[in-house]
Amino acid sequence: MLEIITSDLLPVRHGFFTRKGGASSGIFAGLNCGTGSSDQAEIVVINRTRVAEAMGVAELSTVNQVHSADVVTVTGPLPGRPRADAMVTATPGIALGILTADCQPVLFADAKAGVIGAAHAGWRGALDGVLEATVDAMEALGAHRGNIAAVIGPTISQPAYEVGPEFIYAFLDDDRDNARFFIQGAGDRMLFNLPGFGLHRLRRAGVDAEWTRHCTYRDPDRFFSYRRATHQREADYGRLMSAIRL
Numbered sequence: 001m002l003e004i005i006t007s008d009l010l011p012v013r014h015g016f017f018t019r020k021g022g023a024s025s026g027i028f029a030g031l032n033c034g035t036g037s038s039d040q041a042e043i044v045v046i047n048r049t050r051v052a053e054a055m056g057v058a059e060l061s062t063v064n065q066v067h068s069a070d071v072v073t074v075t076g077p078l079p080g081r082p083r084a085d086a087m088v089t090a091t092p093g094i095a096l097g098i099l100t101a102d103c104q105p106v107l108f109a110d111a112k113a114g115v116i117g118a119a120h121a122g123w124r125g126a127l128d129g130v131l132e133a134t135v136d137a138m139e140a141l142g143a144h145r146g147n148i149a150a151v152i153g154p155t156i157s158q159p160a161y162e163v164g165p166e167f168i169y170a171f172l173d174d175d176r177d178n179a180r181f182f183i184q185g186a187g188d189r190m191l192f193n194l195p196g197f198g199l200h201r202l203r204r205a206g207v208d209a210e211w212t213r214h215c216t217y218r219d220p221d222r223f224f225s226y227r228r229a230t231h232q233r234e235a236d237y238g239r240l241m242s243a244i245r246l
């Protein structure tokens with residue numbers, strides 16, 4: 001059975017899907033929805049179909065995620081998979097799907113205006129403005145940022161996100177106050193608060209936002225994690241799906 005995490009902040013159909021209830025096996029065991037993984041293609045299709053069925057659609061709208069701040073406005077079937085990291089729509093019946101495995105999946109909704117969005121926000125995308133770009137694209141469809149709610153789903157938490165000293169420079173160059181999202185780790189290492197940074201950017205943009213407080217790294221039974229797979233020297237890793245629709 002699928003396990004779907006939801007938030008009361010989003011008054012539309014949505015879900016952050018865990019790895020439970022899928023057809024994959026081995027290191028991909030469960031609901032691996034990553035077409036870019038080395039999992040069996042036909043099994044990934046089965047998993048994605050299960051998510052689509054749970055969302056009440058025939059197919060999910062997804063993009064080729066490249067850690068950018070680019071947003072696609074979806075009005076019908078997407079031709080191919082455009083390179084972008086966020087989508088918005090005001091068209092009922094379209095389900096927007098985002099893949100993650102430590103990065104932030106962020107789902108947006110202005111229920112009054114009937115506009116939704118979904119974003120993939122790793123550290124690079126969040127720093128470059130993918131969250132704000134999603135809000136702007138929603139406004140272009142008639143949303144009002146004061147009515148937009150955004151929820152960050154399962155992502156890597158600060159205790160598990162160790163980075164080198166050079167990592168912080170990109171954030172300090174953008175805003176010296178970003179130092180508050182880092183704490184000292186072992187030796188010269190730092191620990192980065194990715195969901196805290198995401199919440200900051202969303203709230204600064206005028207959006208009501210929350211994090212579900214699930215850490216992908218620390219709960220292997222429920223979530224895939226790129227960093228955990230790397231630390232365990234696994235050959236590949238699964239991808240989680242998060243989706244939203246009107």
